[in-house]
Amino acid sequence: MEKVLLRNIEAKDSHTLAVYESRGGYRALKKALTEMTPEQVIEEVKASGLRGRGGAGFPTGMKWGFVPKDSPKPKYVVCNADESEPGTFKDRLLIEKDPHGIIEGTAIAAYAINSHTAFIYIRGELSFGSKVLKKAIEEATQAGYLGKNILGSGYDLDLILHRGAGAYICGEETGLLSSLEGGRGWPKVKPPFPATHGLFGCPTVVNNVETLAALPWILDQGAARYAAMGTEKSKGTKLFSVSGHIRKPGVYEVEMGYPFKRFLEEDCGGVPGGKKLKGVIPGGASMPVLRADEIDGVRMDYESMQAAGTLLGSGGVIVMDDSTCMVKAAWNIARFFAHESCGQCTPCREGCHWMEKIFSRIERGAGGKEDLDLILSVSGNIMGHTICPFGDAAAMPAAAFIKKYRQEFEEHIAQKSCVVT
Amino acid sequence: MDRVKLTIDGREIVAAKGKTVIQAASEAGISIPHYCYHPKLSIAGNCRMCLVEIEKMPRLQIACNTQVGEGLVVKTQSPKVLEARRAVMEFLLVNHPLDCPICDQAGECRLQDYYMQHDLAGSRFDERKEHDRKREIFGPYVVFDGERCIKCTRCVRFLQEVTRTEELTVVNRGDHSTIALFPDQILDNPLSVNVVDICPVGALTDRDFRFKVRVWYLKNTPSVCPGCSTGCNITVGSAQDRLARFKPRINEEVNGHWICDEGRYCFHPLTEVERLTSPLIRQEGGLVPTDWETALRTAFSGLSAAPPPAGLLSGRSTNEEAFLFRRFLKRISSQARLEVFYQERELTEVEKILKSPDRSPNFRGALDMGVGSDGGLELLLQQLVEGRFRSAYVVGEDLPAVRRDGQDIKGALEKLSFLVVQDTHLTATARLAHVVLPATNFAEKEGTYTNRKGRVQRVRAALVPPSGALQDYEIFARLLAGSGEKITCQSSQQVFHQIASEVPRYRGLTYERIGDQGVQVQP
Numbered sequence: 001m002e003k004v005l006l007r008n009i010e011a012k013d014s015h016t017l018a019v020y021e022s023r024g025g026y027r028a029l030k031k032a033l034t035e036m037t038p039e040q041v042i043e044e045v046k047a048s049g050l051r052g053r054g055g056a057g058f059p060t061g062m063k064w065g066f067v068p069k070d071s072p073k074p075k076y077v078v079c080n081a082d083e084s085e086p087g088t089f090k091d092r093l094l095i096e097k098d099p100h101g102i103i104e105g106t107a108i109a110a111y112a113i114n115s116h117t118a119f120i121y122i123r124g125e126l127s128f129g130s131k132v133l134k135k136a137i138e139e140a141t142q143a144g145y146l147g148k149n150i151l152g153s154g155y156d157l158d159l160i161l162h163r164g165a166g167a168y169i170c171g172e173e174t175g176l177l178s179s180l181e182g183g184r185g186w187p188k189v190k191p192p193f194p195a196t197h198g199l200f201g202c203p204t205v206v207n208n209v210e211t212l213a214a215l216p217w218i219l220d221q222g223a224a225r226y227a228a229m230g231t232e233k234s235k236g237t238k239l240f241s242v243s244g245h246i247r248k249p250g251v252y253e254v255e256m257g258y259p260f261k262r263f264l265e266e267d268c269g270g271v272p273g274g275k276k277l278k279g280v281i282p283g284g285a286s287m288p289v290l291r292a293d294e295i296d297g298v299r300m301d302y303e304s305m306q307a308a309g310t311l312l313g314s315g316g317v318i319v320m321d322d323s324t325c326m327v328k329a330a331w332n333i334a335r336f337f338a339h340e341s342c343g344q345c346t347p348c349r350e351g352c353h354w355m356e357k358i359f360s361r362i363e364r365g366a367g368g369k370e371d372l373d374l375i376l377s378v379s380g381n382i383m384g385h386t387i388c389p390f391g392d393a394a395a396m397p398a399a400a401f402i403k404k405y406r407q408e409f410e411e412h413i414a415q416k417s418c419v420v421t
Numbered sequence: 422m423d424r425v426k427l428t429i430d431g432r433e434i435v436a437a438k439g440k441t442v443i444q445a446a447s448e449a450g451i452s453i454p455h456y457c458y459h460p461k462l463s464i465a466g467n468c469r470m471c472l473v474e475i476e477k478m479p480r481l482q483i484a485c486n487t488q489v490g491e492g493l494v495v496k497t498q499s500p501k502v503l504e505a506r507r508a509v510m511e512f513l514l515v516n517h518p519l520d521c522p523i524c525d526q527a528g529e530c531r532l533q534d535y536y537m538q539h540d541l542a543g544s545r546f547d548e549r550k551e552h553d554r555k556r557e558i559f560g561p562y563v564v565f566d567g568e569r570c571i572k573c574t575r576c577v578r579f580l581q582e583v584t585r586t587e588e589l590t591v592v593n594r595g596d597h598s599t600i601a602l603f604p605d606q607i608l609d610n611p612l613s614v615n616v617v618d619i620c621p622v623g624a625l626t627d628r629d630f631r632f633k634v635r636v637w638y639l640k641n642t643p644s645v646c647p648g649c650s651t652g653c654n655i656t657v658g659s660a661q662d663r664l665a666r667f668k669p670r671i672n673e674e675v676n677g678h679w680i681c682d683e684g685r686y687c688f689h690p691l692t693e694v695e696r697l698t699s700p701l702i703r704q705e706g707g708l709v710p711t712d713w714e715t716a717l718r719t720a721f722s723g724l725s726a727a728p729p730p731a732g733l734l735s736g737r738s739t740n741e742e743a744f745l746f747r748r749f750l751k752r753i754s755s756q757a758r759l760e761v762f763y764q765e766r767e768l769t770e771v772e773k774i775l776k777s778p779d780r781s782p783n784f785r786g787a788l789d790m791g792v793g794s795d796g797g798l799e800l801l802l803q804q805l806v807e808g809r810f811r812s813a814y815v816v817g818e819d820l821p822a823v824r825r826d827g828q829d830i831k832g833a834l835e836k837l838s839f840l841v842v843q844d845t846h847l848t849a850t851a852r853l854a855h856v857v858l859p860a861t862n863f864a865e866k867e868g869t870y871t872n873r874k875g876r877v878q879r880v881r882a883a884l885v886p887p888s889g890a891l892q893d894y895e896i897f898a899r900l901l902a903g904s905g906e907k908i909t910c911q912s913s914q915q916v917f918h919q920i921a922s923e924v925p926r927y928r929g930l931t932y933e934r935i936g937d938q939g940v941q942v943q944p
Binding site for chain 2: 189191339340344345347349353357361377384386387
């Protein structure tokens with residue numbers, strides 16, 4: 001497998017312009033600006049089969065195609081660097097170790113949709129990453145890769161770095177746009193969609209860091225080489241952030257379709273300390289957990305994960321061994337979502353906190369048998385009824401933990417205490 | 422206009438392109454429950470109560486933000502929809518306090534109403550409720566209860582989009598989200614209390630109305646605000662023969678959905694006075710009670726003996742009253758000069774959204790009835806002060822109190838040979854009179870007002886006048902009868918009949934035609 005996203009990070013000072021250029025950096029941008037039209041860039045990205053790596057997996061080229069070409073309004077590209085999905089830290093690695101790859105990718109996307117102002121919205125907590133990016137943007141501007149008349153092509157692009165202020169919901173694309181506009185990070189009612197009415201009501205494309213970071217390689221090496229990797233519907237490679245009860249945690253670049261069980265046991269070294277795998281969340285805390293007996297035959301791509309009853313999501317792999325109390329784990333996740341709910345719409349505002357309160361009560365031994373079906377019911381009442389996918393993101397793990405570990409929950413309730421620890 | 426055909430609950434509906442499903446449904450008589458949607462405000466889409474099923478769409482969609490489309494098939498009563506509504510209701514009630522017994526909104530509360538219509542299930546919430554500020558004073562007329570609030574943001578949007586004063590915003594996150602004043606702000610703009618009307622629950626309530634009466638005891642009378650010549654349509658709420666509150670009544674041609682604070686509360690100064698209990702006549706320097714026959718006879722002979730009379734009519738008098746007032750005074754003397762009271766004042770930008778720069782709701786109607794001419798009031802008062810009139814008939818205005826040159830006018834009135842004053846209470850002007858005639862206030866009248874723009878609207882009686890008073894039109898009719906004129910006036914409607922036949926602009930109008938929304942007459 002060729003390294004696409006992690007091709008530079010092992011090099012010393014990979015974050016500097018000099019090292020980036022010496023490794024072929026900005027070749028793709030030059031090619032796009034001087035040899036390709038914006039439409040050709042879009043076609044190339046479509047041909048590559050690249051899908052959004054933030055969690056939704058929407059085909060990137062198709063998303064760009066929704067931007068109305070003849071709109072008189074300014075168009076915007078926003079790099080979503082608000083990485084906040086629990087268990088996910090791949091974008092942070094790219095930001096700190098390969099910021100120019102993100103900058104180049106953002107510029108390519110901007111050129112493709114005729115945007116002259118792009119933003120990188122970075123979560124406020126990544127203050128070190130912000131500094132690295134800021135420096136990289138300065139370097140790139142001085143070298144003429146950003147600003148006016150880039151590389152003599154006549155194309156202008158301003159890239160603005162904007163720091164968030166600490167909210168998971170600002171990683172939802174329209175929540176991000178609301179925040180970027182200076183307002184509360186409230187997601188926007190859709191329709192209309194950002195492609196036609198985004199930032200300040202103008203056509204906007206929001207892409208994840210990892211998605212944009214793949215663009216330089218795709219343009220440089222060709223869409224066909226990217227599409228040669230992966231499966232029929234999930235092309236290329238993806239970054240997985242592995243954490244939890246695993247021997248070798250970290251960020252891994254994996255070809256789509258790789259067997260999940262082999263990945264955990266071989267590439268990541270398996271569960272340490274003589275413990276057994278109990279459960280693993282494959283795509284970030286909002287995705288349904290898989291029991292140890294459910295991962296056979298599952299492959300690391302969008303389709304296979306969906307067939308297994310979960311989702312690839314952001315690729316945040318959280319491994320839990322048999323010392324883990326699943327009640328506590330579920331409560332932990334419920335607490336996160338209750339804390340991060342923006343509060344705009346009724347089901348999420350009231351439902352997320354309600355579920356957290358029930359989990360809390362079960363965990364400390366005051367649960368009743370009917371509480372499990374109650375959580376399932378509340379979860380079902382949130383799903384599909386909210387303004388944005390946050391509601392689903394909170395509802396899915398709550399239901400999944402109870403469905404997958406029902407017996408443990410029932411025992412915990414009956415015993416009024418944890419049955420594992 | 423482009424129209425599309427869609428199906429709602431099996432019914433084929435034709436709707437204009439650009440409308441949303443909730444609007445199209447409403448126009449077809451199908452009501453979809455909702456909290457945050459308001460026809461005059463931007464779409465928020467946060468309550469999720471209006472979720473409906475749309476064929477070919479995997480998820481339920483909010484009707485308030487779904488455009489109508491050709492061939493759209495909408496279901497508002499499917500099992501999925503009913504389940505979603507119950508879910509939203511349950512969520513809304515999770516942290517909602519059980520305040521109904523002490524909450525003013527009871528009886529006109531959407532939570533209550535929708536619970537009865539769409540829910541009726543018990544809540545399964547068995548945890549501690551979140552708490553918030555109760556009874557926080559937002560402004561002189563508005564008080565906030567954070568626990569009752571359902572964060573629909575109607576109030577925030579109203580203040581952003583209609584008054585553009587932006588006093589309120591949402592703060593905090595998740596289920597700690599709440600409504601708050603911006604720092605150093607008070608909710609005191611001239612249209613502030615409209616937020617109470619649009620709040621679907623008892624989170625924002627009217628301090629003036631607080632705890633006064635349960636809304637189901639109110640008699641509701643459609644009428645027109647007597648505050649100024651805009652003529653905002655109102656519903657007068659009264660109980661036990663006392664006025665309790667004004668609420669705005671929708672009229673897209675006049676006030677939309679709104680009313681200004683001053684208008685909303687103007688019934689207090691206009692009706693909370695000590696009412697005259699009988700006519701009075703002057704004897705040996707003092708005013709003494711008498712009967713109507715004596716009072717009217719004395720008034721007639723006194724005015725007849727001292728022409729020419731000046732006639733000063735209140736801006737709150739109706740068209741019917743103005744019509745008869747003029748007829749009577751012109752019968753006394755063709756040199757009679759009549760004017761309707763009118764005084765301009767400055768308005769702020771926010772006030773200009775609704776208000777007119779006067780306090781005379783029917784100055785325009787009075788002019789149409791022949792009472793006065795443009796700019797004539799100043800001339801008449803000047804002439805009065807100069808002593809050009811020997812008598813005067815003042816109806817419904819306490820001149821010294823409302824004019825800057827009040828003292829001059831008082832002096833002039835004192836020098837008159839004969840003064841008749843008709844009002845609801847013993848004003849300073851009335852104390853100078855030779856005859857005082859107790860009459861009715863706007864809440865006790867049937868009649869019409871013509872607003873500044875020429876719209877004729879019905880004023881209706883919410884209250885019964887006190888026993889000592891007569892309707893103004895009846896007083897004028899009796900005076901006319903006493904002067905020998907043949908007149909049948911058993912109701913204000915009969916008077917309006919005559920107006921419709923004699924005043925060209927009002928030709929063809931009837932109370933029925935005017936209805937509850939009024940009729941525009943030609944300029």
